[in-house]
Every structure is written in structure tokens, then in C-alpha cells.
Amino acid sequence: xxxxxxxxxxxxxxxxxxxxxxxxxxxxxxxxxxxxxxxxxxxxxxxxxxxxxxxxxxxxxxxxxxxxxxxxxxxxxxxxxxxxxxxxxxxxxxxxxxxxxxxxxxxxxxxxxxxxxxxxxxxxxxxxxxxxxxxxxxxxxxxxxxxxxxxxxxxxxxxxxxxxxxxxxxxxxxxxxxxxxxxxxxxxxxxxxxxxxxxxxxxxxxxxxxxxxxxxxxxxxxxxxxxxxxxxxxxxxxxxxxxxxxxxxxxxxxxxxxxxxxxxxxxxxxxxxxxxxxxxxxxxxxxxxxxxxxxxxxxxxxxxxxxxxxxxxxxxxxxxxxxxxxxxxxxxxxxxxxxxxxxxxxxxxxxxxxxxxxxxxxxxxxxxxxxxxxxxxxxxxxxxxxxxxxxxxxxxxxxxxxxxxxxxxxxxxxxxxxxx
DNA sequence: TCTGGGGTCCTAGGACCC
DNA sequence: TCTGGGGTCCTAGGACCC
Numbered sequence: 152x153x154x155x156x157x158x159x160x161x162x163x164x165x166x167x168x169x170x171x172x173x174x175x176x177x178x179x180x181x182x183x184x185x186x187x188x189x190x191x192x193x194x195x196x197x198x199x200x201x202x203x204x205x206x207x208x209x210x211x212x213x214x215x216x217x218x219x220x221x222x223x224x225x226x227x228x229x230x231x232x233x234x235x236x237x238x239x240x241x242x243x244x245x246x247x248x249x250x251x252x253x254x255x256x257x258x259x260x261x262x263x264x265x266x267x268x269x270x271x272x273x274x275x276x277x278x279x280x281x282x283x284x285x286x287x288x289x290x291x292x293x294x295x296x297x298x299x300x301x302x303x304x305x306x307x308x309x310x311x312x313x314x315x316x317x318x319x320x321x322x323x324x325x326x327x328x329x330x331x332x333x334x335x336x337x338x339x340x341x342x343x344x345x346x347x348x349x350x351x352x353x354x355x356x357x358x359x360x361x362x363x364x365x366x367x368x369x370x371x372x373x374x375x376x377x378x379x380x381x382x383x384x385x386x387x388x389x390x391x392x393x394x395x396x397x398x399x400x401x402x403x404x405x406x407x408x409x410x411x412x413x414x415x416x417x418x419x420x421x422x423x424x425x426x427x428x429x430x431x432x433x434x435x436x437x438x439x440x441x442x443x444x445x446x447x448x449x450x451x452x453x454x455x456x457x458x459x460x461x462x463x464x465x466x467x468x469x470x471x472x473x474x475x476x477x478x479x480x481x482x483x484x485x486x487x488x489x490x491x492x493x494x495x496x497x498x499x500x501x502x503x504x505x506x507x508x509x510x511x512x513x514x515x516x517x518x519x520x521x522x523x524x525x526x527x528x529x530x531x532x533x534x535x536x537x538x539x540x541x542x543x544x545x546x547x548x549x550x551x552x553x554x555x556x557x558x559x560x561x562x563x564x565x566x567x568x569x570x571x
Numbered sequence: 572t573c574t575g576g577g578g579t580c581c582t583a584g585g586a587c588c589c
Numbered sequence: 590t591c592t593g594g595g596g597t598c599c600t601a602g603g604a605c606c607c
Contacts, residue, residue, distance in 0.1 A: 182575035189575070223575085250607045316585090320577090339605050370581055372605080397576055405572090447574055493576040579606075588597075 152258040152267070152290060153388075155297040156239055156274065158307065159285045161252035162190035165231045166221045168283035169559045169567055177218040181206050183209055184402050185222055185551045190347070204415045216294065223553035230560045234282050242274055242563040247388040255388055257296060271314030291317035295379040298336040299326050299354070316378040323382055323394040327355035337376045351433075354380060393431050393500070399423040400494025404551050406445065413442060414477055418541045420495040421476035425469040426498060430524060434465035436499035445491035465501050468518035469525070473539055 158164060162180040167173050181187065187549070188195075188204040198216050200209060201535035204482035213220055232251045240246050247258035261267060271288040278286050287308070289301025291453060296317050303326060318325050333343035335354045345368065351357050358381050366374045379385040399420040407413050428435055441457035460479045466472060476495050525537045557565035 184575075186572090186573080186575055203575085205574040210573095253607080286584065337605065341604065370604085394578075396578070400576065404577065443572085492575095496577095572605090577607090579604100581604080584600090586597100586599085589595090 158252040428467035435497035
């Protein structure tokens with residue numbers, strides 16, 4: 152048996168933990184640059200604010216319904232997530248953290264000794280009591296069915312008490328018939344569209360398709376999903392693997408037209424990638440730099456370009472990656488465009504302790520202790536305290552974050568005050 | 572004026588090898 | 590008329606997730 156535990160409206164719920172006066176009121180959380188809606192409380196959903204709604208288009212609706220708007224506060228959400236995952240890890244020896252607000256637990260054999268319904272309700276109670284975050288739980292014999300069970304729990308909180316279990320063939324069929332094909336985990340827009348042309352409208356219809364058709368049109372991924380939904384365990388818990396790509400990309404608060412402006416950003420992004428690489432003890436062997444104009448502005452000339460650079464040696468030095476990224480940018484930068492977004496993605500990792508000497512080795516060994524020192528100083532005195540000279544030293548945080556909540560749980564100066 | 576960010580896996584096709 | 594057969598590796602693009 153698998154349980155899928157999912158936090159309800161996670162980011163919005165995190166904001167409400169520290170603002171209990173907002174319980175029962177519409178709350179939304181915006182993406183970086185306060186661009187679009189990335190989380191909504193139930194009340195905000197009821198008003199008709201869709202996921203991904205551009206904030207500027209919904210300004211008047213926000214005002215009309217007194218929606219409380221927050222800028223994304225990832226320091227807060229990451230910390231709350233850790234707390235919840237730590238609690239849930241006590242409920243099974245086998246766990247997969249699937250995303251910031253979701254995890255799978257293996258509950259094999261648990262049902263023989265006690266009621267899984269009670270067990271789930273106990274999890275909910277503890278997580279809510281200890282963190283203030285509401286969760287929903289789905290339990291079934293396969294991963295995709297536990298996802299489905301979770302959806303039912305979330306949709307009918309009173310009836311299910313937030314815990315739904317698919318433990319019979321009858322319940323499985325009923326649930327599959329209820330689930331629209333486009334809501335199946337692993338079926339996106341494209342597949343849903345194609346499946347509709349085959350008169351497939353529910354998850355149940357999907358499980359009746361011939362294997363050959365699914366294999367041919369949706370690859371082995373679609374076939375695995377079909378079997379998993381049929382109740383044949385096909386998808387298993389996965390261990391955390393080191394990342395294969397690491398990206399730092401941002402939209403800008405305004406359009407950039409000068410090379411120097413873009414270069415400063417690219418150097419900063421490369422440094423951030425290097426930091427993330429060092430954290431997972433990997434070196435990268437290639438990197439990609441991309442720059443984009445604003446695709447929404449059809450009235451402006453468009454230019455989207457990226458370039459992949461193979462590095463002469465593996466590295467996770469901020470200095471070296473910044474240098475390579477900056478050289479790459481020079482190759483693709485074109486004067487005369489208004490740039491809105493850029494990014495650096497590093498790839499082709501090897502573990503940092505695998506020393507591969509190449510014929511033209513020219514990496515600077517002294518960067519290793521240097522980077523270690525920088526990381527330690529930044530950890531102690533705050534992010535970005537030590538920077539490269541090619542970064543803008545005056546730049547603090549130009550991202551638009553007008554409604555940022557305090558870092559209640561990770562910054563001592565932001566800790567909540569209680570007036571008795 | 573304003574529209575997010577960060578990942579994964581699979582496949583087809585080309586280049587190359589013997 | 591007819592022009593081998595069997596591999597591997599790499600990459601770009603497409604699909605998906607939260």
C-alpha cells in the first residue's frame with residue numbers, strides 16, 4: 152500500500168499559519184517579480200482566480216473581494232516543508248519526498264494491525280497541530296491510485312475526514328470513472344487532447360485502451376501509467392538522486408538593453424549554480440546560457456537564443472563558471488533588443504571527488520579552498536555577503552516583492568511576536 | 572507597464588563504429 | 590532490378606510534474 156500525503160494550498164496555508172486572522176479569507180501567493188498567482192486558498196479559488204493568473208490582470212478582482220496577496224517567500228515554505236516531512240517520516244520507514252508539499256509513504260502490512268483510516272487521521276491531526284498546515288491523504292495499492300485517492304480526500308473533506316482509501320476493486324472502478332482524463336497524474340494537455348479524440352474522457356476509459364495503442368502513442372510512460380491505474384503496481388518509490396541539471400533563471404523587473412546589465416545577471420546566475428553544485432558535491436562539465444526578449448510583447452522585435460558550452464575541465468568554482476558563462480553570453484548577445492529573461496543551466500555532472508586530469512588541464516586548484524571559505528562566510532553572515540567583483544555590489548534585491556511576509560521561522564529578527 | 576521557476580524522462584534521428 | 594547488418598552514443602525536442 153502507498154499513501155500520498157499532500158499539503159492543501161501549501162504556500163497560501165504557510166502564509167496563514169502566521170496570520171490566523173486570514174483564516175476563512177481569500178489568500179493568494181505570487182511568483183517571483185509578483186508576476187502570476189502560484190497558490191490560492193480555497194476561498195480564492197471560489198472567487199474564480201485561476202492558477203497562473205497574471206497579477207496585473209486580476210488586480211481589480213483582488214480588491215473587489217479583499218484578497219490578501221503575498222509575494223513568494225520560499226525561505227518560509229522550504230522550512231515549513233522540512234518540518235512536515237520530518238513529522239511524516241515517523242509514520243513509515245520508507246518515504247519518497249516527491250515535491251515541496253507532497254510525499255509518498257509505503258504502508259505495506261500496516262493495515263493488518265490497525266485501521267489505515269485511523270492511521271491517516273492521526274497523521275493529519277499531528278501535522279496540523281504541530282505546524283498548522285492542513286493535509287490530505289490518499290491510500291491505495293499503487294502510486295497513481297493513491298494520487299487519485301488523495302484527490303477524492305481533498306474534494307470531499309467532510310465525508311472523508313481528509314483521508315480516503317481505495318482498498319477494493321469496486322472502489323477502484325468507481326474512483327476511476329469519477330476522475331476526468333485530464334486530471335490523471337501523468338496525463339497533460341497534449342495527451343488529454345489526443346485521448347479525447349479516442350472518446351476517452353475518464354481515467355476508467357483510459358484503462359480500457361489496448362496496450363499497443365498506448366505504447367505507440369504515449370510511449371512506455373503512458374503504458375506504465377495504465378497498468379498502475381489498473382492496480383498492477385508499476386511505479387515504485389524512488390530514492391533521492393543527485394540532480395542532473397541545475398538552473399538559475401529569472402525574469403527581470405524591467406527590460407535590459409545593454410550587454411553589461413545582462414552580463415551582471417548571468418555572472419550572478421552562474422555563481423548561484425556553482426553554489427548549488429557545491430552543495431550537492433558535483434562538478435559540471437558543460438553549461439548553457441540563454442537570453443529571451445519578452446514573448447508577450449508582440450509589438451517588440453523578438454530574439455531568443457541559447458548556447459551550450461563544453462567546459463575544458465569539470466568545475467564548481469563560481470569564478471570559473473562565471474567566466475565561462477560570460478564568454479558564452481558574448482557569443483549570443485545582440486544589440487538592439489529589450490531583454491526580459493535570462494538564465495544559466497549547468498549539466499553533465501561528475502562527483503567532485505572524481506579527479507579527471509585532462510591533457511590541457513588548467514583549472515585553478517586554489518579555487519577549492521576559496522569556494523569553501525566563501526560558502527562558510529555566506530552561511531554565517533548571510534547570503535551573497537561575499538560576491539564576485541563582476542556582480543553588482545550595490546544590487547540588493549531588485550526583484551519586485553512588494554508583499555513579502557517575514558521569514559518567521561528562519562530569521563531570528565523576523566520571529567513572530569506575541570502580545571499577551 | 573505588468574505574464575514564474577526548476578526539474579524529469581523518453582524517443583527519433585544522425586553520426587559514427589566494425 | 591539489385592546496393593548489409595548490427596551496434597553505440599549524442600542531441601534536440603516533446604511530453605510531463607510541482
